[in-house]
Amino acid sequence: MRVPMIAGNWKMNTTVDDAVALVKAMLPGLDRVGGVDKLICPPFVSLAAAGDLLKGTSVKLGAQNVFYEAKGAYTGEVSPLMLAGMCEYVIVGHSERRQYFNETPEIVDKKVKAALAAGLKPVLCIGERLEENEAGITGEVLTRQLTASADQMYFKSGLVIAYEPVWAIGTGKSATPEQANATIGFIRKLVAHHLGADAAEGVRILYGGSVTADNIAGLMQQPEIDGALVGGASLKADDFVSITKQASEAGGAA
Numbered sequence: 399m400r401v402p403m404i405a406g407n408w409k410m411n412t413t414v415d416d417a418v419a420l421v422k423a424m425l426p427g428l429d430r431v432g433g434v435d436k437l438i439c440p441p442f443v444s445l446a447a448a449g450d451l452l453k454g455t456s457v458k459l460g461a462q463n464v465f466y467e468a469k470g471a472y473t474g475e476v477s478p479l480m481l482a483g484m485c486e487y488v489i490v491g492h493s494e495r496r497q498y499f500n501e502t503p504e505i506v507d508k509k510v511k512a513a514l515a516a517g518l519k520p521v522l523c524i525g526e527r528l529e530e531n532e533a534g535i536t537g538e539v540l541t542r543q544l545t546a547s548a549d550q551m552y553f554k555s556g557l558v559i560a561y562e563p564v565w566a567i568g569t570g571k572s573a574t575p576e577q578a579n580a581t582i583g584f585i586r587k588l589v590a591h592h593l594g595a596d597a598a599e600g601v602r603i604l605y606g607g608s609v610t611a612d613n614i615a616g617l618m619q620q621p622e623i624d625g626a627l628v629g630g631a632s633l634k635a636d637d638f639v640s641i642t643k644q645a646s647e648a649g650g651a652a
């Protein structure tokens with residue numbers, strides 16, 4: 399039985415003070431929701447403050463990115479060792495990292511490996527761009543992105559996959575529940591092909607792309623969708639709590 403997950407990616411939003419206020423606003427509501435893993439991913443500079451507030455609660459903390467080297471002359475980067483002990487999860491390979499920071503599948507794979515070696519659980523994001531979707535090559539793109547990171551070890555270590563079609567991120571144009579379900583089913587088959595049925599059955603695959611309190615229920619009714627990675631709506635405390643509650647009602651394991 400896969401426990402659903404609702405993860406909030408705050409992206410480059412919130413000062414430390416804003417982040418503290420946002421955690422305080424959503425924490426009581428989130429903490430009460432059972433049967434779903436709840437994860438928030440604030441900016442690096444707010445991880446410590448958010449972590450202090452989350453101590454002793456059921457809400458988990460993640461970072462939005464990580465570098466693959468442990469230490470050294472890499473000005474401005476944050477290593478897995480710095481994050482370990484500070485947070486449990488880390489988003490890796492978000493499409494904005496691939497698009498604006500030229501992260502290739504090979505770089506993403508190195509990050510996944512380094513994160514796992516440090517004891518972090520990666521949320522590996524994959525997804526096709528609009529032109530790739532329109533050209534009918536979604537399957538090839540996802541295969542390339544996933545195959546670089548297809549390693550049995552990853553799946554034993556709590557890796558989560560997020561399918562995020564780039565055309566749906568921040569656009570208000572979510573994939574339909576049926577589209578998301580079909581593509582996530584395809585990804586699960588890819589995992590089965592590389593790593594066998596057990597890995598495929600066990601891995602959580604989230605959908606991400608314009609998820610809101612209005613569309614989460616329909617998405618969660620789909621059998622392949624194990625939760626959501628939420629961007630914009632995770633910055634609104636009431637909306638994020640509502641998304642999490644609805645996920646619990648529709649697919650919670652409790």
Ligand code: PEP
Nearest residue numbers: 567568606607608629630
């Ligand atoms: C994201 O950034 O991962 C995301 C899915 O954003 P949004 O929900 O705003 O589309």
